[in-house]
Amino acid sequence: MVTSHSEVSDSKVDLSPLRNFRFDLPAGLVVFLVALPLCLGVALASGAPLLSGLIAGVVGGLVIPLVSRSPLSVCGPAAGLAAIVLAGIQQMGSFEAFAAVVVVAGVLQLVLGLSRAGGIVSFMPSSVIKGMLAAIGLLLILKQLPYALGLPGGKLDFSPGALAGIHPGALALGVVSLAVLILWEQFKPKRLAVVPSALLAVVVATLLNEVLRAVAPSLALGTGYLVTLPVDGAASLVEQLRSPDWRVLGQSGAWVLAVTVGVVASLETLLSLDAVDRMDPYHRRTPLNRELVAQGLGNALSGLLGGLPVTSVIVRSSANVNAGGRTRLATMVHGALLLGAVLLAGDLLRRIPLASLAAILLVTGYKLAKPALFRAMYSLGWNQFVPFVVTIGAILVTDLLKGIVVGLGVALAFILRNHLRAPYTLRHEGDRFVISLKGEVYFFNKASLLQALERLPEGSVVVVDGSAADFIDHDIIEALGSFGHAAPQRNIRLEMRDIGRTPAMVA
Template sequence: MGILLIVRQVPFALGMAGDLDTPVGNMPFSLRALTAFAVATVSLDLLASWETRALRRFRLVRLVPAPLAVVLLGIAATLLLDMLSPSLASPAEHRVALPELASIAALSAAIKSADLGPNFAQLLNPDIWRVALTLAVVGSLETLLSLEAVEQIDPKRRPTLPDRELKAQGVGNLIAGAIGGLPITSVIVRSSANVNAGAQSRVSAIVHGILLLVSVFALTGLINQIPLASLAAILIHTGIKLAKPSLFLSVAKQGPGAFAPFIATIIGVLAVDLLFGIALGLAVVVLMVACANLRGPVMFAQHDDHYLPSFRKDVSFVGKVKVKHYLRQIPDRSAVIIDTTRADYIDHDVRDLIDAFVVDARGRGITVEIRQQPHHAKERNGRWLFRNLTAR
């Protein structure tokens, strides 16, 4: 999430909003882009230094959140440049753009003219179902990831309730769709803003929504003066907090089993989107588990003519080849103890393989003892093979 925030906001911090598809040589980069870059740089410096002891000594710094200070700085820079040097000021496409409603009557007229009701005729449109499924999956995944990220930045490390959050999101999306609203989901930006502002309960989300509603209607003109570079700096700073270098080091120390899916997910998210990145990470995990089961589902010990195949926690069908290879190496007139007491799951193909080995051992003079958990024997449905018996 943090890296995705940073990557998506860097173009706005460089003054390239709306120009991402333009060749670099034809890009109107000049002074206005440098202004956006300067605003973003100063904003990042302010965000980084706002929590230092040198500034925390001042009462005003302790009262005003750092993101609000950055927004006010951006508005001041925009208004000042508009008056003194319009050629350096951020153009309209590089600022927040909210529609202005002069009065309640204008709002009422806008609502009446808009087609807000659901169009049930579109239920037969297959594209609607495809988009709806995509929004549901991506929105749910983003909510779960945001909850995990919020838990990491919460000073008290309070646990969240994913089930309740997803239920509330589903009900909210039903209501939003019925009145013509956009789909809603939990996002890390507003959640981190609440945490950084010292929020202690869910009331902060309600207050946050009320403040947004009032601001959209009462402060539209002022909000439209906020340069996108200032907002980009806030989001980049949030992304840096979420994607600390220490996080990469801690995951790397856990070994390839944790680091490989971690890197695969990051690459997928950056290259395509969030859903693809998560799917790629899961695919890497499944592949690594399959390879691990194929490589080492059983340990094979030998002392003279005594052999001890010892099964580990899970033995899936992919381990059948390795088990078969081990059993074929056992010579005639040997003593074999097959230990499955540490195996929580043994695939039926592997069990059948052991059954066949026990039958074959009778004619080869091999003594076989099978040690297993009681529930494994019950799963054989009364068959006489693969029980805690000795075959001679």
């Protein structure tokens, strides 16, 4: 459910968890339905036991919110870490050894939070963050489209015979789910406004598939097209828990890997939080240092229980926002349902069509990468549009972290180019030339400033005015002083205003 503008603008809205249970409960249900297959999918992509993904999801939903103060962020195993986890397990030799690395990475995050390192995300350009969100939206669409079409193995195939592999039942349920998602938001009755469209779509698709089992078995979806759970009951859960192998910490490579996991997980969390806070209709801001502490505790516990690394994840957080979640209670509802699903409701969950869950994520992906966003970024000019597009392309070609690094590099290149432009004006007033410095004048502006001075005719009177400058680098002051010493040889008289004094200028 999407919060109305009237509610958002009302400054008297009580945002305490207990007062918003009617919003957070259905939102938590939606996030749970989205998170369940993602937890399993990330574990599968990481080469880890499937249960490790569920453990990370439960820890992210039940433990981290107790410490975190993020109202809308949902934590769990992140697809962006899958490649690192896969390589890390192979490097360490076993998942148990990697679990010990996860514990150390969590301790590192705890230290980063206590040392107040969370502010690093403030240096991230908005064009890169928006590019990250759009890229995740496009990745969601690309990765979920095969499930919505019922393609074997959930793989998108562009070969000529690919259409023959489409499961008509999955396609039908996917289309029905999309229709429910779109139409419910447009025409839902006011009395049922609290029911999120995503939850309704899952219920409708599941019931339709049960009907197909009875009347048209050839169209009904079988096991390969439904949610899969690796455990069934508490006894099965306890049997599959993995304990960390602490012996691996005697290897230097384990510590290097722990630093890598800790730093990357922290960056992904901080970037995700910044993006989620931008989506918050109530404009709340998450205390980042406290969040790092919460993430550190969560990862340490996840590793101890044999779970994957945990981060704040944008997909589940976006689903939470779109479903109308308001407080941390929605995240905890999703965590409790994950735990309850593993212990109590395995048979029921195994009836949910993946095509219906894919439809939810397709809509979420569209909202993150809608055409209006591209038009808005283009209207802001090349300085914003190019880093935005490059970030998207780099993430699609590589992965989340590498793509962000590439996008950040391009954004910094534009920033540097803008700073290299002459931060001064030159005007001729009678018998004097006035150079007015403006904004921030750094050492890399020295060359263009000296070139302007060298082009002045002999016998000139030059006034360099720094009254409009916010900052003048010491290198600039030294260069002006050196020019002032050499100026009499060309019969040039140099005057300084609000520049400062250096030994070169005094001499």
